[in-house]
Amino acid sequence: MADINALMLGKFPFTLELLQQQSAATAEHLRRTDPHGSDLKYAVDNYRSCGDHILMSAIICGHKTLRDFLHASMPGQYPTDDDEKVQQWCEEFLLRYVSSAGVEYTPQDVMARFENDDELQREARLLDKFLKAGPPIADACVMKGIGAISDGETAAMSTRVAGRDYVRAFLSGQPIMYDGFLSTAFDPKAAADFAGGDPSTRPVYAIDFADRSGRSEALRRHALADLSNPTIEDQAASIMLAIRTRQARGAVLDSSAAPGIADETELLLASGHVLAPVMAIRCEKGYVLLADAYHRDFVQ
DSSP states (O other), rough: HHHHHBBBBBGGGHHHHHHHHHHHHHHHHHHHHHHGGGGGHHHHHHTTTTTHHHHHHHHTTOSSSHHHHHHOOOOOTSTOOOOOHHHHHHHHHIIIIGGGGOOOOOHHHHHHHHSSSHHHHHHHHHHHHHHOOOOHSSSSEEEEEEEETTTTOOGGGOBBBOOOHHHHHTTOOOOOOOOOOOOOSSSEEEEEEEEHOOGGGGGEEEEEEESSSHHHHHHHHHHHHHTTTTTTOOSSEEEEEEEEEEBBOOOOOOTSSTTTTTSSOEEEEOOEEEEEEEEEEEETTEEEEEEEEEGGOOOO
């Protein structure tokens, strides 16, 4: 775990500064060449406020209506012909993300912002264009904290995941596809806030996917068996995803390097990344998962 922490992008100021400069140059180029380039600041601001990161990621995934998005996310809970369920989701969305911000929105406003080809649609496409416009990013290590969905929670209401299913897919060696934006942090402590705790405090064992020995396979099968055992609690409640960019597309959002873009530092990856499993570290109350990131442009 100490080795992983030492590889984080924040520990390499020269690499970070280079990525900041590239992001600033890309932002300036977009401002000069795109008719809506001057709106980049608002696109990033909206992405970081009032739950719009959920809506913008869904837009960039190609969903045309909220009904389609919710049905694709949780088909059993959101049938395609149930408008009342969509209305209820919008009410819960406003209560969770918007009510504390003092913004007056109705459920119909949420649907209209998502479905009409106006501000939010344009800004989602502009942000994705910005993230894909710069040179590919290689060998930058960042973290993403992932919390597990609690019982009764809607998967489409946050960036949390079904923890056991996510880890089970990873342990099975399946590439994880992020069709929407992928937000990461330089500092494991910041990522832990999103994970609902830091599982790396008490590692138990590690499964290296490059290790084909019988011991490694036995540990992998043991971990899979535990995931299917409902009596073992909290084993996937908190996930720390350590990402090493191989051929990634994204940008560092940093107000000091690109004035007016953002007020905090992160590496935001564009839509369409594939995460290839490298190692899984089983901890007492969660997992640390290591993966290599490739944009689908570079996947054969």
